[in-house]
Amino acid sequence: MRASVFLGVVISCQIVFGEENGGDSVAKPNIIYINADDLGWMDLSVQGSTYYESPNIDRLAREGMIFTNGYSPSSNCTPSRAACITGQYAPRHGIYTVDSSARGESKDRKLIPTPNTTDLDTSILTMPEVLKEAGYVTAHIGKWHLGPDPLEHGYDVNVAGAHWGFPPGNGYDSPYDFPNCVQEEEGEYLTDRLGEEAVRFIEGNKDRPFFLSFWTHSIHSPIQGKKELVEKYEQKTASEAHDYPTYAAMVQSLDENVGKIMDTLKKHGLDRSTLVVFTSDNGGVWRWSKQWPLRAGKGSFTEGGIRVPLFVRWPGVIKEGSSSETPVSGIDLFPTFLEAAGIGVPKRKVLDGVSLMPLLSRGESLAERALYWHFPIYLQGACPERNDEKFRTRPGSVIRYGDWKLHQSFEDGRLELYNLKDDIGEKHDLVGRNPEKADELLKRLNSWREKIGAPVPTQLNPDYRGD
Structure with missing residues (x-):
């Protein structure tokens, strides 16, 4: 059974941006937070890859601001997602890794590691909870990996969000083993299904402010691409760093479904009233895709494990074709979304990040800080x-x-x-x-x-x- 869509109540709290750039005034924008999985800093053509193809993501990036020093808050899935959705560093929520903190063989571990928390505590105030309280209808589509159900953390709609960090069962091939995620055509591909669900949610809520977390499973293992795309990249000249046709096929499928979302916004006149963020939860997996010139990859806290693509687009508010070398992190998204929506930080909430809106909308420098x-x-x-x-x-x-x-x-x-x-x-x-x-x-x-x-x-x- 498909999840029903909660129709949020629009409240009067508003903020207007865009006039300084000659753009449209926007009150309470829609917010789309696209979080790819294990997509490395060099895994897009806009970032410099000559093998992977990502024209839709490239266009999204070039129509907004590209952060050349964008970081994930951690080097693997769950702690990064927890930090972003809470706006807090790991010591505040206790999620440091996936599963046990004592990974590997005991004889190789010199220290007794700090115990790890695997599920995000429901008492911790999250990004969707605050937006929901302010009148947004909220949806999570895709990978969750922070506990049993996103609905416990402020989402009105959940499609495919569960405990799993990767697609179980048949992987990316249908039929699926996720809540509220059912194949509609035999042989369809998971990333395509999630893209269609995102389009359906946008079209069903186009007349009210919405917050959509589109957290794809791509490019996480199992490495499975659509047959016709794999064959395409088998015929393409690879590079020294990027030479895996199935991985390239997964990047293209991700890109195509980001394109569906962007096309839907334009179709329904939501383009200039929607803030879109594209990023990744951590760096790429080294054995499948090298992030050169960055060192190493997922799981490491060298640049290859934590520096990620980060693009923010909002026509009329963010200058098209802009870029920033300012170091920023996924923990900055929570306060950024609040300021964009004209919502104050709740008194009971501690945020470790800072709003990027002064930089995004007015080109102002952020105060120097450490990450x-x-x-x-x-x-x-x-x-x-x-x-x-x-x-x-x-x-x-x-x-x-x-x-x-x-x-x-x-x-x-x-x-x-x-x-x-x-x-x-x-x-x-x-x-x-x-x-x-x-x-x-x-x-x-x-x-x-x-x-x-x-x-x-x-x-x-x-x-x-x-x-």
């Missing part, structure tokens, strides 16, 4: 570009401040310092050459951890058999 990542956990899997045969992630923290980025290991206290302006690939550790900068960033990192109550594991693991 943080905290992962007191282990995540198994070899990370060749980190020279680690056991783990993609070991316990530690990271700070980016200005052009500088500092990694701190909790196992041995080791520091790594990089200047991303000169060394985006994090190849040249500058701790020895610039100890003062490392100390400065470490002090900021320690102060942030103390302020936010971030746990640091110190207990040694008696099973450890390492060097």
